[in-house]
Amino acid sequence: xxxxxxxxxxxxxxxxxxxxxxxxxxxxxxxxxxxxxxxxxxxxxxxxxxxxxxxxxxxxxxxxxxxxxxxxxxxxxxxxxxxxxxxxxxxxxxxxxxxxxxxxxxxxxxxxxxxxxxxxxxxxxxxxxxxxxxxxxxxxxxxxxxxxxxxxxxxxxxxxxxxxxxxxxxxxxxxxxxxxxxxxxxxxxxxxxxxxxxxxxxxxxxxxxxxxxxxxxxxxxxxxxxxxxxxxxxxxxxxxxxxxxxxxxxxxxxxxxxxxxxxxxxxxxxxxxxxxxxxxxxxxxxxxxxxxxxxxxxxxxxxxxxxxxxxxxxxxxxxxxxxxxxxxxxxxxxxxxxxxxxxxxxxxxxxxxxxxxxxxxxxxxxxxxxxxxxxxxxxxxxxxxxxxxxxxxxxxxxxxxxxxxxxxxxxxxxxxxxxxxxxxxxxxxxxxxxxxxxxxxxxxx
Ligand SMILES: *Cc1c(COP(=O)(O)O)cnc(C)c1O
Numbered sequence: 134x135x136x137x138x139x140x141x142x143x144x145x146x147x148x149x150x151x152x153x154x155x156x157x158x159x160x161x162x163x164x165x166x167x168x169x170x171x172x173x174x175x176x177x178x179x180x181x182x183x184x185x186x187x188x189x190x191x192x193x194x195x196x197x198x199x200x201x202x203x204x205x206x207x208x209x210x211x212x213x214x215x216x217x218x219x220x221x222x223x224x225x226x227x228x229x230x231x232x233x234x235x236x237x238x239x240x241x242x243x244x245x246x247x248x249x250x251x252x253x254x255x256x257x258x259x260x261x262x263x264x265x266x267x268x269x270x271x272x273x274x275x276x277x278x279x280x281x282x283x284x285x286x287x288x289x290x291x292x293x294x295x296x297x298x299x300x301x302x303x304x305x306x307x308x309x310x311x312x313x314x315x316x317x318x319x320x321x322x323x324x325x326x327x328x329x330x331x332x333x334x335x336x337x338x339x340x341x342x343x344x345x346x347x348x349x350x351x352x353x354x355x356x357x358x359x360x361x362x363x364x365x366x367x368x369x370x371x372x373x374x375x376x377x378x379x380x381x382x383x384x385x386x387x388x389x390x391x392x393x394x395x396x397x398x399x400x401x402x403x404x405x406x407x408x409x410x411x412x413x414x415x416x417x418x419x420x421x422x423x424x425x426x427x428x429x430x431x432x433x434x435x436x437x438x439x440x441x442x443x444x445x446x447x448x449x450x451x452x453x454x455x456x457x458x459x460x461x462x463x464x465x466x467x468x469x470x471x472x473x474x475x476x477x478x479x480x481x482x483x484x485x486x487x488x489x490x491x492x493x494x495x496x497x498x499x500x501x502x503x504x505x506x507x508x509x510x511x512x513x514x515x516x517x518x519x520x521x522x523x524x525x526x527x528x529x530x531x532x533x534x535x536x537x538x539x540x541x542x543x544x545x546x547x548x549x550x551x552x553x554x555x556x557x558x559x560x561x562x563x564x565x566x567x568x569x570x571x572x573x574x575x576x577x578x
């Protein structure tokens with residue numbers, strides 16, 4: 134882990150990149166979402182640009198040691214902080230349990246721990262990572278319906294008692310390994326409108342849920358609630374309404390069997406662009422279906438992490454080709470990061486990262502100051518043909534070998550699913566900054 138040069142440098146950056154007018158807004162911690170946060174977002178972008186440029190100015194691809202020009206991240210923890218404020222404003226009733234798998238970055242986890250969120254962990258390593266921050270085991274949900282037996286014993290030993298299940302074998306396994314665990318029944322949702330469907334793998338149908346309730350009763354297990362996940366990257370804002378209603382049915386059936394359920398877990402699937410709409414629908418459904426004495430938690434992942442990370446990559450090679458348009462000339466660019474690395478989100482998370490030019494002599498060098506738009510395809514460094522970042526994209530000016538491209542919104546399902554395929558590193562430097570004084574204070578930046 135690499136910290137930004139120093140707290141003082143950040144301080145400096147903060148005041149040099151924004152106009153006087155904007156400084157007030159940057160310092161305005163409790164912004165409501167809207168005008169203020171847009172200004173804050175701009176100031177944050179300017180700060181990230183400054184840090185990216187300072188970093189690449191330190192690297193000379195003609196003289197550097199092997200790997201010194203590796204792709205690197207700038208992580209703005211202020212963005213995580215703003216997302217948290219936005220969550221509290223729109224979903225005050227729902228306590229977030231951050232889905233660690235999305236990006237188990239130590240600084241993100243440390244900030245969220247200080248902000249008081251809970252954590253959704255799915256493995257022994259994720260549990261230990263979060264406990265290692267000093268977080269109480271009561272702030273963890275082991276939200277993996279199909280658990281490894283030895284991990285279950287580990288959960289018992291460390292006191293992580295809240296966990297999900299969705300099948301009879303799992304109930305018997307829990308009876309054997311951790312009979313006093315607090316169980317949350319995960320039900321299916323209709324997630325056909327989401328980018329990453331989860332209900333093909335996990336979740337009990339309402340019919341099957343009745344059988345599971347019966348077995349939990351027969352085994353005398355400690356059933357405390359119901360969970361669901363509308364799918365990652367969901368596009369139908371009504372998904373929450375339907376799922377909350379289904380959860381209500383399970384609560385009612387459980388009551389008939391003598392269970393007194395107290396917890397509803399609405400899962401993840403929140404996306405930056407549609408957050409307010411989905412949150413509105415969810416709150417409305419909760420108000421209709423669940424009285425205030427029911428504790429509600431959520432498991433947001435990408436909502437917190439996605440926008441906080443910007444990735445800078447170096448152009449290591451180039452090939453001139455005929456462009457698609459008549460008579461035009463284009464280029465294939467080869468970057469030092471690709472789908473086997475941090476762009477794993479293209480394969481696993483169906484994302485389309487957008488390239489932007491960070492440094493290119495030619496892009497700013499045209500006489501009238503308006504560089505021509507040139508057609509590129511952009512590739513990763515491995516020898517595999519699947520390793521393509523974008524097949525067709527127009528960038529201003531001619532990008533040369535040694536230039537840098539950057540990609541915003543690279544914080545979710547990127548680093549965590551990167552591989553070392555072909556000998557390229559999966560361990561990239563992260564420069565941590567904060568565009569929010571509130572986050573800086575918590576983190577000591
Ligand atoms: C992946 C996952 C999440 C997080 O999903 P996002 O779409 O990133 O919010 C939450 N809960 C469970 C059980 C998951 O598997």
